[in-house]
Amino acid sequence: MKIIPLCCLATATLTAVALVWPAAAADKPAAPSSTVILKTTTTGDGMPLVYPDGTPQILSRITVFPPHSETSVHRHPVPLYAYILEGQLTITTEGQPPRHYQTGDAFMETAGWHFGRNDGDTPTRLLAVYMGNVDLPLSETKKP
Numbered sequence: 001m002k003i004i005p006l007c008c009l010a011t012a013t014l015t016a017v018a019l020v021w022p023a024a025a026a027d028k029p030a031a032p033s034s035t036v037i038l039k040t041t042t043t044g045d046g047m048p049l050v051y052p053d054g055t056p057q058i059l060s061r062i063t064v065f066p067p068h069s070e071t072s073v074h075r076h077p078v079p080l081y082a083y084i085l086e087g088q089l090t091i092t093t094e095g096q097p098p099r100h101y102q103t104g105d106a107f108m109e110t111a112g113w114h115f116g117r118n119d120g121d122t123p124t125r126l127l128a129v130y131m132g133n134v135d136l137p138l139s140e141t142k143k144p
Helices: 006-027
Strands: 056-065 080-086 088-093 099-102 106-108 114-117 124-133
Touching: 080 099, 088 124
Parallel strands: none
Antiparallel strands: 056 124, 080 106, 080 124, 088 099, 088 114
16 A cells, blocks of 8 residues: 655645645625715715604605706704615705715715706606604605
8 A cells, every 4th residue: 555645635636725725715706896976974065964853764665856847945843864776866955056866876965945956958867765763754845
C-alpha cells in the first residue's frame, strides 16, 4: 500500500474545491439589494415631521392625474410620502415657488395649503403613503 503524503492530499483537496467553488457560486442567484430613495426628517416645505397621537394607521394608494388636471387647494394633517411612478407633477404651495417632480422622484408632501397639477400630455401615477391615525382625514380642502 502506497502512502500519500498529507501535503499532497491537502493540495489536491484544495485544488478540487477551488475548481468547483466558482461553478457553485455562479449557480446561486444574485442577492437582493436596496437603494435609498428618500430619507428625511422634514415635510416638503421644511417643517419637522410630526406623527399624530392616537391609533396609528398607514394607508397607501395610487392616485392617477389625467393629462392637464389639477387638485383643489388642500393640505394634509398627517405626514404624506409620495413617489412618482409615471409622468410628472407640479406642486404649488402658497407663498413658495412651484416644485416639479417626474417619474422616479420621491418626496414628502408639504404641510401647507397646496395643489397638484399634471401639465403633461400623459397620465401621472403617484404612490401616496399616509402616516396618520384612524381618526384623522387624509386631507382637508381649503374653503373659498
